[in-house]
Amino acid sequence: MSTVAAHLLVVDDDPINRRLLAGYLEREGHTVATANDGLAGWGLVQQEPFDVVLLDVLMPELDGYDVLARIRGHAALRHLPVIMISSVEEMDSIVRCIELGADDYLPKPFSPVLLRARIRAGLARKRLHDLEREYLEQVGHVVDAATAVEAGTFVLGSLTAVAARDDALGNLARVFQHMAHEVAARERVLQEQVRELRIEIDEGKAARQVAEITGTDYFRDLQRKAEELRAAR
Protein backbone atom coordinates (compact mmCIF):
# COMPACT_ATOMS: atom_id res chain seq x y z
CA MET A 1 0.00 0.00 0.00
CA SER A 2 1.25 3.41 -0.94
CA THR A 3 1.82 6.24 1.54
CA VAL A 4 0.21 9.63 0.91
CA ALA A 5 1.58 11.13 -2.30
CA ALA A 6 4.64 13.27 -1.65
CA HIS A 7 7.19 15.31 -3.57
CA LEU A 8 10.60 13.62 -3.43
CA LEU A 9 14.13 14.37 -4.59
CA VAL A 10 16.63 11.71 -5.67
CA VAL A 11 20.27 12.82 -5.83
CA ASP A 12 22.58 10.15 -7.31
CA ASP A 13 25.34 10.30 -9.92
CA ASP A 14 24.61 6.73 -11.07
CA PRO A 15 21.99 7.02 -13.84
CA ILE A 16 20.77 3.45 -13.41
CA ASN A 17 20.20 3.88 -9.70
CA ARG A 18 18.52 7.23 -10.29
CA ARG A 19 16.11 5.86 -12.87
CA LEU A 20 15.40 2.77 -10.82
CA LEU A 21 14.59 4.76 -7.70
CA ALA A 22 12.58 7.46 -9.50
CA GLY A 23 10.58 4.87 -11.44
CA TYR A 24 9.81 2.91 -8.33
CA LEU A 25 8.79 5.95 -6.32
CA GLU A 26 6.60 7.27 -9.15
CA ARG A 27 4.80 3.96 -9.28
CA GLU A 28 4.13 4.42 -5.60
CA GLY A 29 2.25 7.59 -6.52
CA HIS A 30 4.87 10.21 -5.61
CA THR A 31 6.21 13.02 -7.79
CA VAL A 32 9.98 12.81 -8.16
CA ALA A 33 12.73 15.23 -9.16
CA THR A 34 16.25 13.99 -9.81
CA ALA A 35 19.75 15.49 -9.72
CA ASN A 36 22.91 13.82 -11.04
CA ASP A 37 25.36 15.39 -8.62
CA GLY A 38 25.48 17.13 -5.22
CA LEU A 39 25.60 20.66 -6.54
CA ALA A 40 22.50 20.23 -8.73
CA GLY A 41 20.78 18.51 -5.79
CA TRP A 42 21.57 21.41 -3.43
CA GLY A 43 20.24 23.85 -6.07
CA LEU A 44 16.92 21.94 -6.39
CA VAL A 45 16.46 21.60 -2.63
CA GLN A 46 16.54 25.35 -2.31
CA GLN A 47 14.07 25.89 -5.16
CA GLU A 48 11.33 23.35 -4.50
CA PRO A 49 9.54 22.22 -1.37
CA PHE A 50 10.41 18.51 -1.01
CA ASP A 51 8.99 16.19 1.57
CA VAL A 52 11.95 13.75 1.62
CA VAL A 53 15.41 13.75 -0.01
CA LEU A 54 17.21 10.54 -1.03
CA LEU A 55 20.92 11.37 -1.14
CA ASP A 56 23.86 9.34 -2.44
CA VAL A 57 27.11 9.63 -0.47
CA LEU A 58 29.85 9.55 -3.09
CA MET A 59 29.23 12.03 -5.90
CA PRO A 60 31.25 14.49 -7.99
CA GLU A 61 31.09 18.28 -7.48
CA LEU A 62 29.50 18.19 -4.04
CA ASP A 63 29.35 14.87 -2.19
CA GLY A 64 26.51 13.66 0.04
CA TYR A 65 28.22 14.87 3.24
CA ASP A 66 28.43 18.41 1.97
CA VAL A 67 24.85 18.51 0.71
CA LEU A 68 23.66 17.08 4.04
CA ALA A 69 25.72 19.62 6.01
CA ARG A 70 24.29 22.46 3.93
CA ILE A 71 20.71 21.24 4.44
CA ARG A 72 21.19 20.92 8.19
CA GLY A 73 22.80 24.35 8.34
CA HIS A 74 19.94 26.05 6.47
CA ALA A 75 17.28 27.57 8.69
CA ALA A 76 14.32 26.69 6.46
CA LEU A 77 15.56 23.21 5.46
CA ARG A 78 16.98 22.06 8.78
CA HIS A 79 14.09 19.67 9.43
CA LEU A 80 13.80 18.21 5.90
CA PRO A 81 14.07 14.38 6.21
CA VAL A 82 17.20 13.07 4.43
CA ILE A 83 17.71 9.37 3.67
CA MET A 84 21.27 8.43 2.65
CA ILE A 85 21.79 5.88 -0.13
CA SER A 86 24.81 3.61 0.21
CA SER A 87 26.11 0.15 -0.34
CA VAL A 88 26.52 -2.19 2.58
CA GLU A 89 30.33 -1.84 2.36
CA GLU A 90 30.07 1.85 3.14
CA MET A 91 28.84 1.39 6.72
CA ASP A 92 31.47 3.79 8.11
CA SER A 93 30.23 6.57 5.90
CA ILE A 94 26.62 5.85 6.94
CA VAL A 95 27.58 6.28 10.60
CA ARG A 96 29.21 9.59 9.73
CA CYS A 97 26.08 10.71 7.86
CA ILE A 98 23.83 9.81 10.79
CA GLU A 99 26.16 11.83 13.01
CA LEU A 100 25.87 14.72 10.56
CA GLY A 101 22.10 14.64 10.93
CA ALA A 102 20.81 12.18 8.32
CA ASP A 103 17.49 10.66 9.36
CA ASP A 104 17.96 7.19 7.88
CA TYR A 105 19.83 5.15 5.29
CA LEU A 106 18.93 2.91 2.41
CA PRO A 107 21.33 0.13 1.45
CA LYS A 108 21.98 -0.74 -2.18
CA PRO A 109 20.67 -2.78 -3.90
CA PHE A 110 17.24 -1.45 -3.01
CA SER A 111 14.60 -3.54 -1.41
CA PRO A 112 11.16 -2.13 -2.40
CA VAL A 113 9.72 -3.03 0.99
CA LEU A 114 12.52 -1.29 2.88
CA LEU A 115 12.36 1.75 0.56
CA ARG A 116 8.62 2.12 1.11
CA ALA A 117 9.04 1.82 4.90
CA ARG A 118 11.84 4.41 4.97
CA ILE A 119 9.92 6.88 2.82
CA ARG A 120 6.86 6.43 5.01
CA ALA A 121 8.90 7.02 8.18
CA GLY A 122 10.51 10.13 6.63
CA LEU A 123 7.13 11.53 5.64
CA ALA A 124 5.74 10.87 9.10
CA ARG A 125 8.64 12.79 10.64
CA LYS A 126 8.10 15.67 8.23
CA ARG A 127 4.39 15.79 8.99
CA LEU A 128 5.04 15.69 12.71
CA HIS A 129 7.50 18.53 12.38
CA ASP A 130 5.07 20.57 10.24
CA LEU A 131 2.35 20.05 12.83
CA GLU A 132 4.68 21.08 15.62
CA ARG A 133 5.70 24.22 13.73
CA GLU A 134 2.08 25.12 13.02
CA TYR A 135 1.18 24.47 16.66
CA LEU A 136 3.94 26.76 17.91
CA GLU A 137 2.90 29.43 15.41
CA GLN A 138 -0.65 29.29 16.68
CA VAL A 139 0.49 29.38 20.32
CA GLY A 140 2.35 32.53 19.23
CA HIS A 141 -0.93 34.00 17.93
CA VAL A 142 -2.59 33.43 21.32
CA VAL A 143 0.37 35.02 23.13
CA ASP A 144 0.22 38.01 20.72
CA ALA A 145 -3.53 38.28 21.35
CA ALA A 146 -2.92 38.45 25.12
CA THR A 147 -0.40 41.26 24.59
CA ALA A 148 -2.90 43.05 22.32
CA VAL A 149 -5.65 42.77 24.96
CA GLU A 150 -3.34 44.38 27.49
CA ALA A 151 -2.41 47.16 25.04
CA GLY A 152 -6.07 47.67 24.11
CA THR A 153 -5.40 46.82 20.45
CA PHE A 154 -7.01 43.37 20.33
CA VAL A 155 -9.12 42.84 17.21
CA LEU A 156 -12.08 40.52 17.70
CA GLY A 157 -11.85 37.59 15.29
CA SER A 158 -8.05 37.65 15.11
CA LEU A 159 -7.94 34.18 16.73
CA THR A 160 -10.58 32.56 14.53
CA ALA A 161 -8.05 30.29 12.77
CA VAL A 162 -6.63 29.00 16.07
CA ALA A 163 -10.12 28.68 17.56
CA ALA A 164 -11.06 26.31 14.72
CA ARG A 165 -8.64 23.67 16.08
CA ASP A 166 -10.33 20.74 17.81
CA ASP A 167 -7.63 20.34 20.47
CA ALA A 168 -6.82 22.03 23.79
CA LEU A 169 -5.16 24.99 22.06
CA GLY A 170 -8.32 25.53 20.00
CA ASN A 171 -10.35 25.45 23.19
CA LEU A 172 -8.01 27.96 24.82
CA ALA A 173 -8.36 30.29 21.81
CA ARG A 174 -12.17 29.96 21.88
CA VAL A 175 -12.37 30.72 25.61
CA PHE A 176 -9.89 33.58 25.21
CA GLN A 177 -11.84 35.09 22.32
CA HIS A 178 -15.08 34.78 24.25
CA MET A 179 -13.59 36.46 27.33
CA ALA A 180 -12.00 39.28 25.29
CA HIS A 181 -15.38 39.82 23.65
CA GLU A 182 -17.11 39.97 27.05
CA VAL A 183 -14.53 42.40 28.44
CA ALA A 184 -14.87 44.66 25.39
CA ALA A 185 -18.68 44.64 25.69
CA ARG A 186 -18.53 45.43 29.40
CA GLU A 187 -16.11 48.27 28.76
CA ARG A 188 -18.43 49.71 26.13
CA VAL A 189 -21.38 49.64 28.54
CA LEU A 190 -19.24 51.28 31.23
CA GLN A 191 -18.12 54.05 28.88
CA GLU A 192 -21.72 54.68 27.85
CA GLN A 193 -22.73 54.90 31.52
CA VAL A 194 -19.97 57.41 32.23
CA ARG A 195 -20.94 59.47 29.20
CA GLU A 196 -24.56 59.49 30.30
CA LEU A 197 -24.72 61.84 33.27
CA ARG A 198 -26.85 60.39 36.03
CA ILE A 199 -27.87 62.49 38.98
CA GLU A 200 -29.18 60.44 41.86
CA ILE A 201 -30.10 62.20 45.05
CA ASP A 202 -31.40 60.55 48.17
CA GLU A 203 -34.20 63.07 48.74
CA GLY A 204 -34.94 61.81 52.25
CA LYS A 205 -31.35 62.16 53.35
CA ALA A 206 -31.03 65.63 51.78
CA ALA A 207 -34.26 66.74 53.48
CA ARG A 208 -32.99 65.48 56.85
CA GLN A 209 -29.77 67.48 56.39
CA VAL A 210 -31.71 70.61 55.44
CA ALA A 211 -33.95 70.16 58.50
CA GLU A 212 -30.89 69.71 60.72
CA ILE A 213 -29.39 73.00 59.51
CA THR A 214 -32.55 75.07 59.32
CA GLY A 215 -34.15 73.70 62.51
CA THR A 216 -31.75 75.44 64.90
CA ASP A 217 -32.39 78.68 66.80
CA TYR A 218 -29.23 80.02 65.19
CA PHE A 219 -30.69 79.52 61.72
CA ARG A 220 -34.07 81.04 62.60
CA ASP A 221 -32.26 84.04 64.07
CA LEU A 222 -30.10 84.32 60.94
CA GLN A 223 -33.17 84.08 58.71
CA ARG A 224 -34.82 86.93 60.56
CA LYS A 225 -31.69 89.12 60.56
CA ALA A 226 -31.03 88.47 56.85
CA GLU A 227 -34.53 89.57 56.04
CA GLU A 228 -34.19 92.72 58.13
CA LEU A 229 -30.81 93.59 56.64
CA ARG A 230 -32.06 93.15 53.08
CA ALA A 231 -35.11 95.26 53.79
CA ALA A 232 -32.89 97.99 55.24
CA ARG A 233 -30.43 98.01 52.31
Add this chain to the structure above:
Amino acid sequence: MTRIVAVHSFRGGTGKSNTTANVAVMAARRGLRVGVVDTDIQSPGIHVLLGVDQTTITRSLNDYLWGRCAIAETAVDVTDALDPTLEGRVVLIPSSIDASDIARVMHDGYDVGLLHEGIGSLITSLSLDLLLLDTHPGLNEETLLSIAVADTVAILLRPDQQDYEGTSVTVSVARKLKVPDMFLVVNKTPAAFDPADVRRRMHETYDCEVAAVIPHSDDLMAFSSSGVFVLAQPGHRLTTLYGELATRVIG
Protein backbone atom coordinates in the same frame (compact mmCIF):
# COMPACT_ATOMS: atom_id res chain seq x y z
CA MET B 1 -25.96 99.19 43.35
CA THR B 2 -23.03 97.07 44.43
CA ARG B 3 -23.64 93.38 44.06
CA ILE B 4 -22.57 91.02 46.85
CA VAL B 5 -21.89 87.50 45.62
CA ALA B 6 -21.18 84.51 47.91
CA VAL B 7 -19.25 81.81 46.08
CA HIS B 8 -20.03 78.50 47.73
CA SER B 9 -19.75 74.74 47.36
CA PHE B 10 -20.94 71.98 49.64
CA ARG B 11 -17.73 69.99 49.33
CA GLY B 12 -14.12 71.11 49.07
CA GLY B 13 -12.02 70.87 45.95
CA THR B 14 -14.64 72.17 43.54
CA GLY B 15 -12.44 75.10 42.47
CA LYS B 16 -14.19 77.80 44.47
CA SER B 17 -11.19 80.04 45.15
CA ASN B 18 -9.89 79.61 41.61
CA THR B 19 -13.25 80.57 40.11
CA THR B 20 -13.58 83.55 42.47
CA ALA B 21 -10.09 84.86 41.59
CA ASN B 22 -10.65 84.43 37.82
CA VAL B 23 -14.07 86.09 37.87
CA ALA B 24 -12.65 88.96 39.99
CA VAL B 25 -9.91 89.63 37.43
CA MET B 26 -12.31 89.38 34.46
CA ALA B 27 -14.61 91.92 36.15
CA ALA B 28 -11.66 94.25 36.91
CA ARG B 29 -10.63 93.97 33.27
CA ARG B 30 -13.94 95.62 32.43
CA GLY B 31 -13.15 98.52 34.69
CA LEU B 32 -14.98 97.35 37.83
CA ARG B 33 -13.69 97.89 41.32
CA VAL B 34 -13.87 94.39 42.81
CA GLY B 35 -13.53 93.39 46.46
CA VAL B 36 -12.72 89.80 47.41
CA VAL B 37 -13.39 88.83 51.03
CA ASP B 38 -11.84 85.59 52.23
CA THR B 39 -14.64 84.47 54.54
CA ASP B 40 -13.12 80.98 54.60
CA ILE B 41 -11.81 81.78 58.06
CA GLN B 42 -11.10 78.11 58.84
CA SER B 43 -8.84 77.54 55.84
CA PRO B 44 -7.97 80.79 54.08
CA GLY B 45 -6.27 80.42 50.71
CA ILE B 46 -7.37 82.84 48.02
CA HIS B 47 -4.55 85.28 48.97
CA VAL B 48 -2.10 82.78 47.42
CA LEU B 49 -3.88 82.94 44.05
CA LEU B 50 -3.99 86.73 44.21
CA GLY B 51 -0.25 86.88 44.79
CA VAL B 52 -0.26 88.11 48.39
CA ASP B 53 2.64 86.96 50.55
CA GLN B 54 1.02 85.86 53.82
CA THR B 55 3.84 87.33 55.91
CA THR B 56 2.92 90.82 54.64
CA ILE B 57 -0.65 90.53 55.96
CA THR B 58 -0.73 92.73 59.06
CA ARG B 59 -4.48 93.12 59.52
CA SER B 60 -7.17 90.67 58.55
CA LEU B 61 -10.93 90.15 58.56
CA ASN B 62 -10.47 88.60 62.01
CA ASP B 63 -9.11 91.90 63.41
CA TYR B 64 -12.17 93.72 62.12
CA LEU B 65 -14.57 91.14 63.57
CA TRP B 66 -12.87 91.48 66.96
CA GLY B 67 -13.17 95.26 66.87
CA ARG B 68 -9.45 95.93 66.49
CA CYS B 69 -9.68 98.01 63.31
CA ALA B 70 -11.97 99.32 60.60
CA ILE B 71 -12.59 96.83 57.81
CA ALA B 72 -11.10 99.11 55.14
CA GLU B 73 -7.79 98.99 57.02
CA THR B 74 -7.50 95.25 56.25
CA ALA B 75 -7.86 95.74 52.49
CA VAL B 76 -4.88 94.89 50.26
CA ASP B 77 -4.99 96.28 46.72
CA VAL B 78 -3.54 93.45 44.60
CA THR B 79 -4.19 95.02 41.17
CA ASP B 80 -0.67 96.15 40.38
CA ALA B 81 0.84 92.86 41.48
CA LEU B 82 -1.62 90.98 39.28
CA ASP B 83 -1.66 93.16 36.17
CA PRO B 84 -1.04 96.95 36.26
CA THR B 85 -2.94 97.33 32.97
CA LEU B 86 -6.25 96.25 34.53
CA GLU B 87 -8.78 99.05 34.13
CA GLY B 88 -10.51 98.34 37.44
CA ARG B 89 -9.12 97.27 40.80
CA VAL B 90 -8.96 94.03 42.75
CA VAL B 91 -8.87 94.45 46.51
CA LEU B 92 -8.48 91.55 48.92
CA ILE B 93 -9.75 91.38 52.50
CA PRO B 94 -7.68 88.46 53.78
CA SER B 95 -8.41 86.12 56.63
CA SER B 96 -5.77 85.47 59.25
CA ILE B 97 -3.63 82.42 58.67
CA ASP B 98 -2.57 82.41 62.32
CA ALA B 99 -3.65 79.15 63.97
CA SER B 100 -4.77 80.76 67.23
CA ASP B 101 -6.82 83.36 65.34
CA ILE B 102 -8.51 80.57 63.40
CA ALA B 103 -9.19 78.63 66.60
CA ARG B 104 -10.64 81.71 68.31
CA VAL B 105 -13.04 82.61 65.52
CA MET B 106 -14.17 79.00 65.26
CA HIS B 107 -14.79 78.89 68.99
CA ASP B 108 -16.48 82.27 69.40
CA GLY B 109 -18.05 82.74 65.98
CA TYR B 110 -19.06 86.24 64.91
CA ASP B 111 -22.18 88.24 64.40
CA VAL B 112 -24.03 88.42 61.11
CA GLY B 113 -24.78 92.08 61.75
CA LEU B 114 -21.10 92.83 62.16
CA LEU B 115 -20.16 91.09 58.90
CA HIS B 116 -22.96 92.85 57.09
CA GLU B 117 -21.96 96.19 58.58
CA GLY B 118 -18.35 95.61 57.55
CA ILE B 119 -19.37 94.74 54.02
CA GLY B 120 -21.45 97.90 53.79
CA SER B 121 -18.60 100.04 55.08
CA LEU B 122 -16.16 98.35 52.70
CA ILE B 123 -18.36 99.02 49.69
CA THR B 124 -18.67 102.67 50.60
CA SER B 125 -15.08 103.42 51.60
CA LEU B 126 -13.53 101.58 48.65
CA SER B 127 -16.30 102.50 46.16
CA LEU B 128 -16.70 98.88 45.15
CA ASP B 129 -18.87 97.77 42.22
CA LEU B 130 -18.71 94.08 43.06
CA LEU B 131 -17.94 92.16 46.22
CA LEU B 132 -17.10 88.45 46.07
CA LEU B 133 -17.22 86.34 49.25
CA ASP B 134 -15.05 83.22 49.05
CA THR B 135 -16.62 80.84 51.56
CA HIS B 136 -15.64 77.73 53.49
CA PRO B 137 -17.15 74.53 52.04
CA GLY B 138 -20.14 73.02 53.79
CA LEU B 139 -22.84 74.85 55.70
CA ASN B 140 -21.34 75.85 59.02
CA GLU B 141 -22.50 79.01 60.80
CA GLU B 142 -19.87 81.28 59.19
CA THR B 143 -20.77 80.10 55.71
CA LEU B 144 -24.48 80.52 56.40
CA LEU B 145 -23.65 84.11 57.39
CA SER B 146 -21.97 84.77 54.05
CA ILE B 147 -24.96 83.35 52.21
CA ALA B 148 -27.35 85.38 54.36
CA VAL B 149 -25.71 88.70 53.54
CA ALA B 150 -25.31 88.03 49.79
CA ASP B 151 -27.51 89.24 46.94
CA THR B 152 -26.35 86.37 44.79
CA VAL B 153 -25.15 82.89 45.69
CA ALA B 154 -22.98 81.09 43.14
CA ILE B 155 -22.90 77.38 43.96
CA LEU B 156 -20.04 75.40 42.51
CA LEU B 157 -20.22 71.67 42.00
CA ARG B 158 -18.52 68.97 40.00
CA PRO B 159 -20.62 66.54 37.95
CA ASP B 160 -19.90 63.91 40.55
CA GLN B 161 -22.34 61.79 42.56
CA GLN B 162 -20.78 62.99 45.83
CA ASP B 163 -21.54 66.63 45.02
CA TYR B 164 -25.17 66.20 43.93
CA GLU B 165 -26.76 65.66 47.34
CA GLY B 166 -24.81 68.42 49.09
CA THR B 167 -25.69 70.86 46.34
CA SER B 168 -29.34 70.01 46.78
CA VAL B 169 -28.98 70.80 50.51
CA THR B 170 -27.27 74.13 49.76
CA VAL B 171 -29.93 75.14 47.23
CA SER B 172 -32.70 74.39 49.77
CA VAL B 173 -30.95 76.25 52.59
CA ALA B 174 -30.22 79.30 50.41
CA ARG B 175 -33.90 79.39 49.38
CA LYS B 176 -34.90 79.35 53.05
CA LEU B 177 -32.58 82.32 53.59
CA LYS B 178 -34.45 84.04 50.74
CA VAL B 179 -31.31 84.76 48.72
CA PRO B 180 -32.62 86.97 45.88
CA ASP B 181 -30.45 85.46 43.15
CA MET B 182 -28.80 82.06 42.85
CA PHE B 183 -27.08 80.06 40.12
CA LEU B 184 -24.96 76.95 39.68
CA VAL B 185 -21.49 76.67 38.18
CA VAL B 186 -20.62 73.13 37.09
CA ASN B 187 -16.85 72.92 37.30
CA LYS B 188 -14.24 70.30 36.31
CA THR B 189 -16.67 68.69 33.84
CA PRO B 190 -15.09 65.59 32.21
CA ALA B 191 -14.59 65.84 28.44
CA ALA B 192 -16.88 62.80 27.96
CA PHE B 193 -19.90 64.90 28.97
CA ASP B 194 -21.84 67.10 26.59
CA PRO B 195 -21.99 70.57 28.24
CA ALA B 196 -25.52 71.23 26.91
CA ASP B 197 -26.71 67.93 28.39
CA VAL B 198 -25.04 68.72 31.73
CA ARG B 199 -26.70 72.14 31.79
CA ARG B 200 -30.13 70.71 31.03
CA ARG B 201 -29.94 67.91 33.61
CA MET B 202 -28.57 70.14 36.37
CA HIS B 203 -31.32 72.65 35.69
CA GLU B 204 -33.97 69.92 35.81
CA THR B 205 -32.55 68.45 39.02
CA TYR B 206 -32.20 71.67 41.06
CA ASP B 207 -34.71 73.91 39.30
CA CYS B 208 -31.94 76.49 39.38
CA GLU B 209 -30.16 78.47 36.68
CA VAL B 210 -26.87 76.98 35.44
CA ALA B 211 -24.61 79.96 34.68
CA ALA B 212 -21.63 78.01 33.38
CA VAL B 213 -20.42 74.51 32.58
CA ILE B 214 -16.65 74.68 32.83
CA PRO B 215 -14.75 71.69 31.43
CA HIS B 216 -12.01 69.89 33.27
CA SER B 217 -8.76 71.38 31.99
CA ASP B 218 -5.30 69.85 32.19
CA ASP B 219 -3.90 73.32 31.46
CA LEU B 220 -5.65 74.71 34.53
CA MET B 221 -4.55 71.75 36.66
CA ALA B 222 -0.95 72.16 35.49
CA PHE B 223 -1.16 75.88 36.25
CA SER B 224 -2.29 74.73 39.70
CA SER B 225 -2.70 77.46 42.28
CA SER B 226 0.25 79.52 41.21
CA GLY B 227 -1.78 82.53 40.10
CA VAL B 228 -4.82 83.69 38.19
CA PHE B 229 -5.31 81.57 35.08
CA VAL B 230 -7.05 84.19 32.92
CA LEU B 231 -4.02 86.49 33.27
CA ALA B 232 -1.56 83.80 32.23
CA GLN B 233 -3.70 82.41 29.39
CA PRO B 234 -5.77 85.28 27.93
CA GLY B 235 -6.54 83.35 24.73
CA HIS B 236 -7.61 80.08 26.41
CA ARG B 237 -11.18 78.81 25.99
CA LEU B 238 -11.50 78.70 29.81
CA THR B 239 -10.73 82.42 29.90
CA THR B 240 -13.68 82.99 27.57
CA LEU B 241 -15.88 80.95 29.90
CA TYR B 242 -14.71 82.90 32.96
CA GLY B 243 -15.48 86.09 31.03
CA GLU B 244 -19.03 84.88 30.39
CA LEU B 245 -19.40 83.93 34.04
CA ALA B 246 -18.17 87.40 35.07
CA THR B 247 -20.85 88.92 32.82
CA ARG B 248 -23.49 86.89 34.62
CA VAL B 249 -22.08 87.78 38.06
CA ILE B 250 -21.96 91.49 37.28
CA GLY B 251 -25.53 91.25 36.10
